[in-house]
Amino acid sequence: MVETLSSLQQHATFDVVVIGAGGAGMSAALFAAIDGARVLLVESTEYVGGTTAYSAGTTWIPASMHGPSVNPDDSSANAEAFLRRAVGERSNEALRRAFLQAGPQAVAHIEANSDVKYRARPFHPDYLSELEGSTLRGRALEPLAFDGRKLGKQFALIRPPIPEFTVLGGxxxxxxxxxxxxxxxxxxxxxxxxxxxxxxxxxxxxxxxRGTRLVMGNALIGRLLHSLLTREVTVLMNTRLESLHTGASGGVEGMTLCQYGQRRQITVTGGVILASGGFNRHPQRRRTMLPGADPSWCPGAPGHTGSAHDLALAIGARYGEGALSNAFWAPVSVRKRSDGTTAVFPHFLMDRGKPGMLVVNQQGKRFLNENTSYHLFGIAMQEAHRKTPSVPAYLVTDAQGLRKHGLGMVRPGGKGLAPFLADGYLTRADTLDELAAKLGIDASGLADSVARINEYARTGVDEDFQRGTTDYQRANGDPNWQGPNPCLGPIGRAPFYAVRLYPGDIGAATGLVADAKGRVVGRDDQPIGGLYACGNDMQSVMGGVYPGPGITLGPGLTFAYLAGRDAAARAKGARSDAAPAASSGLAGGAAGRDKEKIL
CATH class of the missing domain: 1.20.5 (Single alpha-helices involved in coiled-coils or other helix-helix interfaces)
Known part of the structure; x- marks a missing residue:
């Protein structure tokens, strides 16, 4: 039920309130509703889905019910050993173990009780495939495509995908x-x-x-929304959490919400689950925790302001420490759209790791392995920039590379280049010297880098950065390439092209410390009663490391399962014999009238 805040009674009572309608928040609300809780889902923007709606929807869950269909030899023990090598002391091992144990349960439970359905991706390697315990397949789950027409007019609530990732107008x-x-x-x-x-x-x-055949992250969000509406979970859009109310014991017992100037105090019997997406757009914390990363480089959805964190920290919560990075990263290119908005395009795998591509700094020199994971790529850009100007970096190719693989927002085929050239997103030149001059980088450095990569393409061995030496890297190369290394190809066929790359934060890794049930803990390491966190609001169990595809959505689903069910169970013991109107929280006939304003 999509309602307006004015349709709720003052002091309306819910068992569980979830703040944030991204993938983790919607999952937490659904798990609580499956267990019979009266659930309120609060979203601060006009869309549900958060950054999950922009994503591929990949969910990393080792040893799930789907894994054996593509990899019968994998196990939770293998995954635990892999994470111990990949993450080590950067996160709590007990929390990682809770994730590995509950993850398969979460998948089985949500599939058995909702419209959310997954399948194992046949081939999707762990990113740190060189580590013992990694796999090439079986841990990465993807949502089945969803028919958005099933949602009727509520289809408009789903955050549309990044336009540059769609074709033919949506x-x-x-x-x-x-x-x-x-x-x-x-x-x-x-x-x-x-x-x-x-x-x-x-x-x-x-x-x-736009198209109603939803795939990837949009499919996951569509399935979650359909399931929530089927279970009559109350949903508030464009609604802000203003305060958390605590009782004599210090636990959370309610909140104040605001929508279009209307305010309501809400009573909560089971718990408040924070799933607002992280701190990334919090102006003060961004400056201190992500120094040098311009907000315009962030490709995430706009709702992760961190305002809910301020309220949690004020009642005793704390941020985790020791992560490799406070955020997860990807190289991005940026372009101003015709409507004045900014397109931020993550370069995950379609171009930079293919033959005939290289990345250089302002000296024209390569400074990283172009085929490394997008997270390590973003970190490497920032580390290199401390010594030599490397932000922006420059992704360079020739006519053959552009035609075959595209370049960022420029699609494969080599046609329709005029708008990209006119606004400066794409730079073209007939010679490498001319390209260097247009980019403002060192021409001799660029010429040397191209000469070296051409030699490596011939031998198949990158003597500088060992490009194409792991299963993950080779998987992102060109499977049809005839050379000795699917990641290495020559650059030499004019004209030459380049786009500028920046380190874009794609999600928070540092968040509120929580325990194995998703309960937020205070400075004394004891749970703050009635307060939970999941998704990017919770300190990453990956410790700021990105070991495989879907390592934000996987823990997000798992701790949504743990938090949602724990909060629902907590409410069962505290539920009062309220009158039906007070229990539902609806203020009579106003609900139907106000609902039309939202829909």
Whole structure:
């Protein structure tokens, strides 16, 4: 039920209130509702989904019910050993063990009791595949595609994907679709797949503002929203948490919410679960915890202001320490759209790791392995910049690389370049010297870097940064490349192209310290009664390390399961015999009238 705040009675009572309707928050609300709790889900923006809606929706859960279908030899013990090597003392081992134990339970429970469905990605390596205990498949789950038409007018509540990741005015495509679209002139199977996609999208655009075939993160959010509405969870949009109310024991017993100038005090019997997305857009904490990272480089959704953290810290919560980084990172390119908004494009895997690509600093020199994980890439940019100007860095290719792999927002094929050249997003030159001059970088350094990468392409061995030496790196190369290393190819066919790269924070790694049930703990290491955290509001169990795909959504789902169920159980013992109107929290007929304003 999507309501307005004015439709709730003053001091309306709920068993569980979840702050933040991203993937973790929606999951926590759903788990609590499955256990019979009366749940209120509060979102500060006009959309549900948070940054999850922008993402691939990949969820890292070792030893799930789906894993054996693609990797029967994996186990939770293997994953635990892998995380011990990858993360070590940067996070609490007991919390990691809780994650590994409860993760498969969370997947099984949500699939058995809702419309959320996953499958194992057939081939999706752990990012630190060189470490013992890593796998090439089985731990990365992806949501099944979802038909957004099932939501009716509530489809408009889902945060749309990043436009630059869609085609034809809002048609979502996943990695399988991209392969078929690129091969539709070469394969009958791909042609059939592409025709089916295009026909569906054409029909959608007759009745909907964008495509309703949802994949990746949008599919996960669509399935969560459908499940929440089916269970009649109360949802408030554009609503801000103003204060937390504590009782004599110091535990959280309620809150004040504000929407369009209206305020309501809400009573909570089981718990408040913070899932507001992290601190990334908190102006003060961003300056101190992410120094030098311009907010305009952040590709995340706008709701993660950290304002809920201020309230939690004020009643005794604390931030975790010891993480490799306070945030997770990816190299991004930035472009001003025609409507005045800013497009921030994460370079996850489609270009920088392919043959015929290299990245240089302002001296024209390579300074990292282009095929490393996006998180380590972002960290390496910042570390290098402390010695030599490396922000922005420059992703360089030639005519063949651009045509085959694209370059950031420029799609493969090499056509339609004029707008990107006109606004400066893409730089083109007939020679490397000319390209260096246009970019303002050292020409001799660039020439040397290209000469070295061309030699490495011939031998297959990157003597500078060992590019293409791990299973993960090679998986992100070009499987059809004829050279000795799928990640290394020559650069030499004019014209030459480049885009500027910046380190963009894609999520918080540092968050509120919580225990194995998701309960926020205070400075005395004791739980603060009635206060929970999950998702990026909780200190990462990965300790700021990014060992595999979906290591934010996996723990997000797991601790949503633990927190949601614990808060629901806590409410069962405290539930009073309230009158039906007070229990539902609805103020009579106003609900139906005000609901139309939101929808």
């Amino acid at each position: 048609m979502m495509v996943d990695r399988d679709d991209v392969g078929h679209l690129l091969n539709m002139t070469k394969s009958l199977k791909s042609l059939r797949h592409a025709v089916k996609l295009l026909a569906r999208h054409a029909c959608d655009r007759m009745s909907w503002p």
